[in-house]
Amino acid sequence: MSAPSLQAFQDQVSELLLRHRSLLDVLSKTGQSNASVNRAVTKAITECGCIELHATKQSFDMGADLEQAKQLAGTHVNGQLCENCREAVSSEIGRNLFYLSAMANLLDIQLDEVVDKESQKCSTLGLFNLS
Numbered sequence: 004m005s006a007p008s009l010q011a012f013q014d015q016v017s018e019l020l021l022r023h024r025s026l027l028d029v030l031s032k033t034g035q036s037n038a039s040v041n042r043a044v045t046k047a048i049t050e051c052g053c054i055e056l057h058a059t060k061q062s063f064d065m066g067a068d069l070e071q072a073k074q075l076a077g078t079h080v081n082g083q084l085c086e087n088c089r090e091a092v093s094s095e096i097g098r099n100l101f102y103l104s105a106m107a108n109l110l111d112i113q114l115d116e117v118v119d120k121e122s123q124k125c126s127t128l129g130l131f132n133l134s
């Protein structure tokens with residue numbers, strides 16, 4: 004089975020969403036589930052230990068080309084998520100997407116369109132878009 008489109012997922016969420024039909028409720032759930040994603044990542048570091056965070060100041064070499072710059076900019080992550088933590092983080096991301104979809108539904112926003120527009124912005128702005 005292939006992954007459903009964002010629109011199909013949004014429709015599915017809309018059908019399931021009986022308990023959280025209030026926008027206010029959905030807003031607070033979105034915030035809460037976002038915090039849970041961060042918490043799952045933090046637990047991978049502090050409780051499991053499969054990944055480590057070694058944060059240092061980012062240094063950019065202005066003379067470097069984009070590919071070099073990408074390699075020099077550290078992610079500060081050492082290691083890889085173990086199977087358990089990957090499952091936990093993925094599941095929290097899914098929950099977060101659920102509530103984001105619910106919010107989009109209540110405000111009549113199509114996520115397919117959102118992703119499309121954002122993707123266009125990314126290709127226009129290029130590598131440093133997110134800085």
Ligand SMILES: [Zn+2]
Nearest residue numbers: 051053085088
């Ligand atoms: Zn782990």
